[in-house]
Amino acid sequence: MATTATEICAPDRRARRGSLLRRRLFDLVGWGSSALALLLLGGAMLWILGVVFLRGLSALSPTILTHVTEGYGGGLLNAIEGTAVLALGGVLLAAVPGLAAGIYLAEFDAGRLAPFIRFLADVLVGVPSIVIGYFGYVTLVVDLGWKFSVAAGSLALAIISLPYICRTTEMALRQVPRALRESAYALGAGDARVVLGICLPAALPGILTGILLALAISVGETAPLLYTAGWSNYLWTGHLTNEPIGYLTYAIWAFITEPFSSAHALAYAAALLVTLFVLIISILSRTILEGWRRRSPWERPAL
Amino acid sequence: MNFRRFTALVGSIVGVALIVMVAFLGIYAWPAIRFNGWHFLTQNNWNLGNLYANPITIRGQQILPAAHYGILFLIAGTLLSTAIAISLAVPVGVGAAIFLAEGTPPMLRSWVSLFVELLAAIPSVVYGLWGYVVVIPFLSHRVYPWMAKYLGFIPFLGGHTGSGYGLLTCGLVLTLMIVPLITATLRDALVSQGASRREAAVALGASRFETVWTVLLPEVRRVLIGSSILATGRALGETMAVLMISGNAVNYLPHNIYAPISTMASFIVSQLDSALTDPTGMAVRALAEVALALCLISILVNGLARVLLYYQDRHSAGV
Numbered sequence A: 001m002a003t004t005a006t007e008i009c010a011p012d013r014r015a016r017r018g019s020l021l022r023r024r025l026f027d028l029v030g031w032g033s034s035a036l037a038l039l040l041l042g043g044a045m046l047w048i049l050g051v052v053f054l055r056g057l058s059a060l061s062p063t064i065l066t067h068v069t070e071g072y073g074g075g076l077l078n079a080i081e082g083t084a085v086l087a088l089g090g091v092l093l094a095a096v097p098g099l100a101a102g103i104y105l106a107e108f109d110a111g112r113l114a115p116f117i118r119f120l121a122d123v124l125v126g127v128p129s130i131v132i133g134y135f136g137y138v139t140l141v142v143d144l145g146w147k148f149s150v151a152a153g154s155l156a157l158a159i160i161s162l163p164y165i166c167r168t169t170e171m172a173l174r175q176v177p178r179a180l181r182e183s184a185y186a187l188g189a190g191d192a193r194v195v196l197g198i199c200l201p202a203a204l205p206g207i208l209t210g211i212l213l214a215l216a217i218s219v220g221e222t223a224p225l226l227y228t229a230g231w232s233n234y235l236w237t238g239h240l241t242n243e244p245i246g247y248l249t250y251a252i253w254a255f256i257t258e259p260f261s262s263a264h265a266l267a268y269a270a271a272l273l274v275t276l277f278v279l280i281i282s283i284l285s286r287t288i289l290e291g292w293r294r295r296s297p298w299e300r301p302a303l
Numbered sequence B: 001m002n003f004r005r006f007t008a009l010v011g012s013i014v015g016v017a018l019i020v021m022v023a024f025l026g027i028y029a030w031p032a033i034r035f036n037g038w039h040f041l042t043q044n045n046w047n048l049g050n051l052y053a054n055p056i057t058i059r060g061q062q063i064l065p066a067a068h069y070g071i072l073f074l075i076a077g078t079l080l081s082t083a084i085a086i087s088l089a090v091p092v093g094v095g096a097a098i099f100l101a102e103g104t105p106p107m108l109r110s111w112v113s114l115f116v117e118l119l120a121a122i123p124s125v126v127y128g129l130w131g132y133v134v135v136i137p138f139l140s141h142r143v144y145p146w147m148a149k150y151l152g153f154i155p156f157l158g159g160h161t162g163s164g165y166g167l168l169t170c171g172l173v174l175t176l177m178i179v180p181l182i183t184a185t186l187r188d189a190l191v192s193q194g195a196s197r198r199e200a201a202v203a204l205g206a207s208r209f210e211t212v213w214t215v216l217l218p219e220v221r222r223v224l225i226g227s228s229i230l231a232t233g234r235a236l237g238e239t240m241a242v243l244m245i246s247g248n249a250v251n252y253l254p255h256n257i258y259a260p261i262s263t264m265a266s267f268i269v270s271q272l273d274s275a276l277t278d279p280t281g282m283a284v285r286a287l288a289e290v291a292l293a294l295c296l297i298s299i300l301v302n303g304l305a306r307v308l309l310y311y312q313d314r315h316s317a318g319v
Helices: A005-059 A062-066 A077-107 A114-126 A129-143 A150-174 A178-186 A191-202 A204-220 A248-256 A261-295 B003-011 B013-036 B072-103 B106-120 B124-150 B167-191 B195-203 B208-219 B221-237 B240-245 B264-275 B282-318
Strands: B056-058 B061-063
Touching: A005 A261, A005 B072, A005 B106, A005 B124, A005 B167, A005 B208, A062 A077, A062 A261, A077 A114, A077 A150, A077 A191, A077 A204, A077 A248, A077 A261, A077 B003, A077 B013, A114 A150, A114 B013, A114 B221, A114 B282, A129 A150, A129 B013, A129 B221, A129 B264, A129 B282, A150 A204, A150 B013, A178 A191, A191 A204, A191 B003, A204 A248, A204 A261, A204 B124, A248 A261, A248 B124, A248 B240, A261 B106, A261 B124, B003 B013, B013 B061, B013 B282, B061 B282, B072 B106, B072 B167, B072 B208, B072 B221, B072 B264, B106 B167, B124 B167, B124 B240, B167 B208, B167 B221, B167 B240, B195 B208, B208 B221, B221 B264, B221 B282, B240 B264, B264 B282
Parallel strands: none
Antiparallel strands: B056 B061
């Protein structure tokens, strides 16, 4: 029977030494596996970028940038033009409703529609893009008879862009301090002037980030365009309907499975262009956002 | 009309778009829904029927003789590839988020995070290209034979490893595509946890990792669950990458983890051309039914995730 202090503490101390070892081990395994997880992701990113950049750069040539596609060779000028037209068209179509929804959610939060719009926008972000593409095919291409066209492709991309523009606009407007609005209202400005004249300019970098993000997503999309925009080897002649149009992501998907090295070159070059554009836009928008947050005058402590 | 009404009216396009989409897909798919009934989800026989025969009428719908539309193999392929992806993505995502939030100096953190999270910005079709060109040869020649040989005693890991196009390849590539969603959200949540809890844990003698594991991580579990469900939704609907690396099996249930599959999203792309050869149009409507089912699943999954995340926001805002 343990009576002295040493005897009472002895087994305890041994147990504690064991548990200390176990704790050290737990720490080591914990940090080790989380570092491994991060290394895995970084390694995969390097691998993807390596493949895209190495093969893309060796495939890229002036011909590809200045000629249209001919069979399984030629260039990608038609696809570059098409991607620009479709993505800009989609973002332009989505800008006004997206901004309006963002303004409504941020400024008139008490409105009865706000929770519904917010929820539906968040769910719309998660709807697979192929579903949006098939919806476009069924309604625009078939029912309205637009055929594969710029209008159908841009509308599909607009639906995809809407929730991004809406939610980033809302977030950006929420960063604008209440005092700014109150002073504007106190000076007698109406809703429209307060939002458009005061809040929107103050939140512009954040809103711009959302629009850039939507643009990057539109440039990288394939599935919603396959059955709305189609594919064309020629430059766009300006018709909104009844004329299919090419785009870069289609070239990646369609040409890599062809057995010709000229087709592979087009696919790699297209992959390089798309990835480069998307990465630049993503980094740019992140830089804008962080610079804005750091500089924003209303985050300085009041004197 | 005042400005507030105007923004409400124009802004509601965002919500209306989703409702209109579900409604139109439903209307377009209705004849197929009537014809297929529940067999659509439980049978494994996607068959356009005899394309050269005269259409017949069954249950009020004009179809080709012997036409059947059962998508059990698509549901299996979608759920299995997503299950593999999410079960790999959660541990990797949590590990990376812990290391980014707690193990990386703040100076480096934003750059390393950006680099890893750009994985989410890379277009799906580029993942498909990467998978098709380098990952499939690598996995099918080096990794899968090794796995089948040494891990073959585990059910579904043994047997014929096939060409590399298939379930596990899809699962692995999908993992990379959805991990950044989990990592980014969780890292933000961990970084924004207040200093007081950390200090309390350290004062009780916890090491840094113990603080993260036993104090901070339980605090953000709702964020973890929410972002994992969002990531699940993304994996369920991924199209182009899966299309290029899944093998696009039709009417085939995978017998092991290497077997070719097809998912609902990729099937819509791969089958529309052949569906258009059906003169009755029923095949195109059946594909619309696939799209509708996929849409409803993703609405369900995303709705659930959003409800959880809203709840967490309100919860943490109230504390």
